[in-house]
Amino acid sequence: ALTHLDSAHLGELGVPVPRYDRSAVTTGIVHFGVGGFHRAHQAMYLDRLMEQGLALDWGICGVGVMPSDARMRDAMAAQDCLYTLVLKDPDGSWTPKVVGSVVEYLFAPDDAEAVVEKMADPATRVVSLTVTEGGYNFSPVTGEFDAENPAVVADLRPGAVPATVFGLVTEALARRRDRGQAPFTVMSCDNIPGNGHMAQQVFSAFADLRDPELGRWVRAEVSFPNSMVDRITPVTTDDDKAQIAERFGLDDAWPVVCEPFTQWVLEDRFTQGRPPLEEVGVQVVDDVEPYELMKLRLLNASHQALCYLGYLAGFRLVHEVAQDPLFARFLRAYMDDEGTPTLPPVPGMDLEVYKSELIARFSNDAVRDTVARLCAESSDRIPKWLLPVIRTNLAAGRSTRYAAAVVASWARYAEGVDEQGEPIEVVDRLAEELTGIAARQQEEPLAFVANRRLFGDLADEPGFTEPYLAVLGSLHERGARATLESLMGTGS
Ligand code: NAD
Numbered sequence: 001a002l003t004h005l006d007s008a009h010l011g012e013l014g015v016p017v018p019r020y021d022r023s024a025v026t027t028g029i030v031h032f033g034v035g036g037f038h039r040a041h042q043a044m045y046l047d048r049l050m051e052q053g054l055a056l057d058w059g060i061c062g063v064g065v066m067p068s069d070a071r072m073r074d075a076m077a078a079q080d081c082l083y084t085l086v087l088k089d090p091d092g093s094w095t096p097k098v099v100g101s102v103v104e105y106l107f108a109p110d111d112a113e114a115v116v117e118k119m120a121d122p123a124t125r126v127v128s129l130t131v132t133e134g135g136y137n138f139s140p141v142t143g144e145f146d147a148e149n150p151a152v153v154a155d156l157r158p159g160a161v162p163a164t165v166f167g168l169v170t171e172a173l174a175r176r177r178d179r180g181q182a183p184f185t186v187m188s189c190d191n192i193p194g195n196g197h198m199a200q201q202v203f204s205a206f207a208d209l210r211d212p213e214l215g216r217w218v219r220a221e222v223s224f225p226n227s228m229v230d231r232i233t234p235v236t237t238d239d240d241k242a243q244i245a246e247r248f249g250l251d252d253a254w255p256v257v258c259e260p261f262t263q264w265v266l267e268d269r270f271t272q273g274r275p276p277l278e279e280v281g282v283q284v285v286d287d288v289e290p291y292e293l294m295k296l297r298l299l300n301a302s303h304q305a306l307c308y309l310g311y312l313a314g315f316r317l318v319h320e321v322a323q324d325p326l327f328a329r330f331l332r333a334y335m336d337d338e339g340t341p342t343l344p345p346v347p348g349m350d351l352e353v354y355k356s357e358l359i360a361r362f363s364n365d366a367v368r369d370t371v372a373r374l375c376a377e378s379s380d381r382i383p384k385w386l387l388p389v390i391r392t393n394l395a396a397g398r399s400t401r402y403a404a405a406v407v408a409s410w411a412r413y414a415e416g417v418d419e420q421g422e423p424i425e426v427v428d429r430l431a432e433e434l435t436g437i438a439a440r441q442q443e444e445p446l447a448f449v450a451n452r453r454l455f456g457d458l459a460d461e462p463g464f465t466e467p468y469l470a471v472l473g474s475l476h477e478r479g480a481r482a483t484l485e486s487l488m489g490t491g492s
Contacts, residue, residue, distance in 0.1 A: 001249070015084065015096040024137060027059045033135065034235060035072075041262060084099075085257040104116060126186075129187070131165055132190065136190070148483045151210075156210060184272055185272060186222055186224050187225055214445065234370075236254065265285055266285070266288070284305060297343060298354065301406075303318075303404055306321045306374070311412060328359055329488055357485065377427065383454055390458065394464060399461060404467035405467065408471040408475060411448035413443060446459050
């Protein structure tokens with residue numbers, strides 16, 4: 001028989017559960033976007049602190065803003081906010097832990113006033129976010145806050161009941177200011193370069209639109225630390241739930257599964273204090289940027305290096321690509337010869353170890369991350385993660401052959417037809433435009449990179465176009481695997 005996960009049954013579960021007294025935990029953090037990643041990362045770090053008897057005044061109140069979060073509200077309510085976090089090891093073992101650091105959950109569409117007052121409460125000293133890149137509501141073209149978004153327009157109407165994260169957080173900040181209280185710190189944990197700067201920009205922009213005086217106060221008084229966050233957390237599947245029931249006898253409506261690796265590098269800019277996160281392995285630093293560049297140019301850029309070529313070579317799961325020795329050598333060559341030389345010193349990190357770990361993480365066949373997930377929204381990713389590497393290397397007179405091959409593989413993938421003539425579903429907000437351009441490139445081989453909105457003047461740089469054209473031609477004539485073989489010097 002399965003045991004239902006809630007406070008009353010904690011003593012009967014055959015998996016590790018909180019050993020601290022959850023009734024003594026008080027809320028210090030309000031978190032927007034309680035999804036897989038928050039529960040595998042930030043909430044896990046708080047739970048570890050609480051296991052040591054620390055941070056008991058830094059409990060988390062989760063907040064859902066989107067209608068779809070009603071499902072999380074119901075799961076949380078039925079389980080006293082408890083959930084199981086399962087680490088999937090490559091050796092096939094699963095390590096479960098019931099996490100207890102989330103102690104409340106509020107669903108904004110049910111009661112916006114309760115959400116605002118929770119943040120206005122002086123006990124709340126941090127408001128954190130994992131609301132996805134789209135949640136920051138900025139235009140990818142101008143980089144500016146999108147004030148035309150109908151949800152934003154509605155939240156700016158006088159007397160409106162706030163419904164967006166901007167409306168809710170800004171109303172709480174206004175109340176704190178009016179009551180003479182110091183503001184909370186706003187901590188973004190989303191995967192955006194300069195996530196703190198981005199949060200500052202969009203929250204200040206919203207406050208300006210509401211009241212310029214409030215906007216000035218937000219800019220002057222609210223702290224928005226940057227962070228680098230890392231832990232591969234795929235969407236929980238029905239099979240995960242079934243296996244958790246079978247392996248652990250546990251009935252959990254919404255467990256989280258993830259890889260064992262985790263990293264969090266955080267800027268120490270908190271006006272109202274913070275949990276002692278360094279006690280549980282968080283790197284608290286003055287400047288996050290080197291870590292962020294390391295992650296974007298090694299981890300994220302390598303994801304792009306493996307996904308298009310991997311897809312064209314017939315792979316559908318990430319570990320299958322990373323376990324193929326030819327692909328692993330290609331990834332390592334990109335990282336060593338092109339990614340790494342563009343990085344500033346990264347204090348406290350051994351890049352050799354980091355890169356070997358990356359290949360091992362990608363190879364973890366328990367995680368079952370998909371190639372399709374990595375191929376999605378390429379036009380947001382390649383310009384942010386890979387093109388800066390190419391530009392830096394061109395300026396320094398270094399080779400760009402591997403990164404140029406990645407761009408060529410994207411161009412080939414964007415044709416929307418695989419090497420067997422089967423359609424590829426290109427998931428990208430620019431899919432139609434990109435597929436149209438890629439269709440012309442047999443006759444006009446530079447067409448794809450001549451798109452200046454994405455590539456700037458890269459098409460004018462022979463140091464890039466020569467290797468790019470060679471690989472694109474080879475992909476058309478001989479396919480992905482043979483191309484990679486000759487690039488790596490193993491083919492005919
Ligand atoms: P998820 O889909 O499980 O959760 C996303 C949450 O954000 C949901 O609660 C959703 O309702 C909320 N949300 C979405 N749009 C919003 C909006 N406009 N306003 C308010 N809330 C909104 O996704 P996840 O795996 O938890 O990932 C969330 C984010 O975490 C990612 O976008 C990324 O920035 C970061 N991250 C994820 C991973 C990972 O491996 N999953 C790794 C590093 C960083």
